[in-house]
Amino acid sequence: MKPQKLSLLLYIKDPFDLKKGSFDVLYSQIAVEIRKLLEECKIRLSLYLPGNVIQVWNKQNIADIVWMRGAIREGKLEIVGGGFYDAMLPLFPTELQELQLKEHFCLVEKVFQTEPVGYFNSSMAWEIGMTEVLAKQGFRYTLVSEKSLQDTLGRATRVTGWYTAEDRDSVMRLLPICQNLCEVLQQESSTLQAKLESLGESETTWVVTQAIPLSSMEKIGAFFKRLRENFEQFSFQFWTLSHVLEESSGGKVNLMSDIGTNVGLPAGSHSCRELLLRRPEADLMHKQLLIANSHAKSLLPEKELLGVQRKLLPLMAPEYYADLYDNEGVRSPVVRWKGNASIIAVEEEIENRAKLDGRRVEVSDFLRNGNRQILVNNSNLQFLLEQRKGATLRSLVYKPAQLNLVSAFQQNGDVPRAFADHLLPTSLTDMKQIDAALNDGQGILSAPYDYEIERKENSLGVMLRAEQMANVAGKEHVLHIDKKFELNRSNSELDVRYALTNGTFSDLEAYFGTELNLGVRIVHGQRAYSLKINGQSVSLDASVPLLFPDATVVSLKDGLLSYAFRFRFSQPVKVALNWIMGSHQTAAPTVVQGVRLFLFWNLKLQGQGETDFGIHMDFSKRGFFL
DSSP states (O other): OOOOEEEEEEEOOOOOOSSTTTTHHHHHHHHHHHHHHHHHHOOOEEEEOOHHHHHHHHHHOHHHHHHHHHHHHTTSEEEEBOOTTOOOGGGSOHHHHHHHHHHHHHHHHHHHSOOOOEEOOTTOOEETTHHHHHHHHTOOEEEEEHHHHHHHHTOOSOOOSOEEEEETTEEEEEEEEOHHHHHHTTSOHHHHHHHHHHHOOOSSEEEEEEEOOOSOHHHHHHHHHHHHHHHHHSOOEEOOHHHHTTSOOOOBOOOOEEOOSSSOOOTTOOOTTHHHHHOHHHHHHHHHHHHHHHHHHHHSOHHHHHHHHHHHGGGGSGGGTSSOSTTSSTTSHHHHHHHHHHHHHHHHHHHHHHTOOSOEEEEEOTTSSSSOEEEEEOSSEEEEEETTTTSEEEEEEEGGGTEESOOOOOTTOOOOOEEEEEEEOTTOOSHHHHHHHHHTTTTBOOOOOEEEEEEETTEEEEEEEEEEEEEETTEEEEEEEEEEEEEOSSTTEEEEEEEEEEOSSSOEEEEEEEEEEEOOOEETTEEOEEEEETTEEEOTTSOSSEEEEEEEEEEEEETTTTEEEEEEEEEEEEEEEEEEEEESSSSSEEEEEEEEEEEEEEEEEOTTOEEEEEEEEEEESSSOOO
16 A cells, blocks of 8 residues: 555643643653654654743753754754644734734744744634734644535545635635544554555645643653554655645635634534633633723733733633633633633733722723623722623622632523522522522513713712513512612722612512622632621531521632622521532533522512612622621
8 A cells, every 4th residue: 555645743732720830841751752753753743832832841851952953954843833822813803813923933933943834723713814814924824624624615525735715815725634534543553554544545645633642641651652653553654734735736715714623612613703602601701801902902002012912812722712621611610710810910910000090980892792881990899780681790800819700600501690680479489499490580680771870989880770570470560670889988899789669559579689690619629618697607518509598698708719708788688599500521410610699588569669678798808807
């Protein structure tokens, strides 16, 4: 059998890492193994490395770097470019795309003394609009999935070689990856033999990618050992990726987008942007990054702007947007926690550089959904208010702890919110019934509110007014609601007040309450929180859901971050608490994704009757309240 032409790209997928430097030893070992592979097998290959891996090599593997420079000059090794943090570039503004590429390009040029001509990202996300950005950076080709080109060309037969995509005044060459061959390159020789025979003889080069494992030294050693064994047994003709461009082109294609791989999107998806539609948690992370970038551009001089934007680059990594568990996507509580903490830290730096203090309010379409939202800040708190969605909070940030409290994950795809109000029938007598009603969105008061910004000497508030309709026990009721969020004299206090008026002449008896979807952090498999109601500790390991009557004070404390927040009420309130659970590999929900607090009162109003309720929240960095 005639030897198959093979163009192999090895790459490292930068893992999620809470502690910087945790994987440095493994990165260093990979450099040794790659040099050994090239020396022993006499092959040519291409290599993509995230920016931090290159930095580790440049400190710990100088001899291997020098050897690789020689291999590059001899045409045995090609370094492929990409994002510094392996970002899914189509999701982000052009200036951040260009900065990702430029930072990586300059580092490769400095360390390996070569200019990359190819672009790669491990999530394989592609959109036609990237053509100009990549061409501007000097890239000549990018890798895409073979299936995406098959779908574009309308055929089921194999696609090899390269094709061109054109957008405005720029052209990019697309190299399809042979996924079937990627899957068997690490298999037993008999499996690989069968696959090679099924491919038949071809004059074109098969493009294959392999992710280098990072779980342990043993896994890394076994990975390269298998490669050497298969390469010694099968007489491949190896070429670098750029050599594929010397073959004849397959023609032009109109590949508008490629959804990518290993990002959690189902079959039938058309773009990586669907991650933002499927996962509100990822969408909020994305919009917070855009808000921070917008603030930096409007408030900072160019030199300071560049420094802040560099700190946004790690937040473009795919784990913050992929619909995955196991620290690979936003289904992981610790990923959401770190992502929110990093964005809050960047916003704090912008505030400090711009010398912003005091209370301030902005009104804009921050969520890019066609409606305006209200962003309110002081030195310690920030909240994003959606007045057209029932005057609910999409985020509630306590800056000293770098924490967004509204960061739960909803398995059903609902948007996590705080202060989502409900009107429920009093026939719901136990926690299971109440929990089921909340899950079904029963009695949700989600009509749009009119708003007015109230600025006073010692406070900043948003007064909201609406007429809300709800069906309670088969009867239609109308409530006139004045709802007010107010930042008071202290920078760590938030008041939420309700003034309710029965808009009909019929008596109304129901539960009026507000729902908060709060995020939790799981550290080494343990929850870090303690809960007290009326000063008494409540075990969070007890069976839930939990219903507690007549609460006047509710406090939650994070023992690891040493922050706490406390609710106090104008009149005693019933507290319904339940864990927000998510499924992992099984149908049963097994992963704690957040905690739902439902705070509710007995509401008895005669026709045209009035009443009011109040919630006072205060926050403490040390976990103590005076």
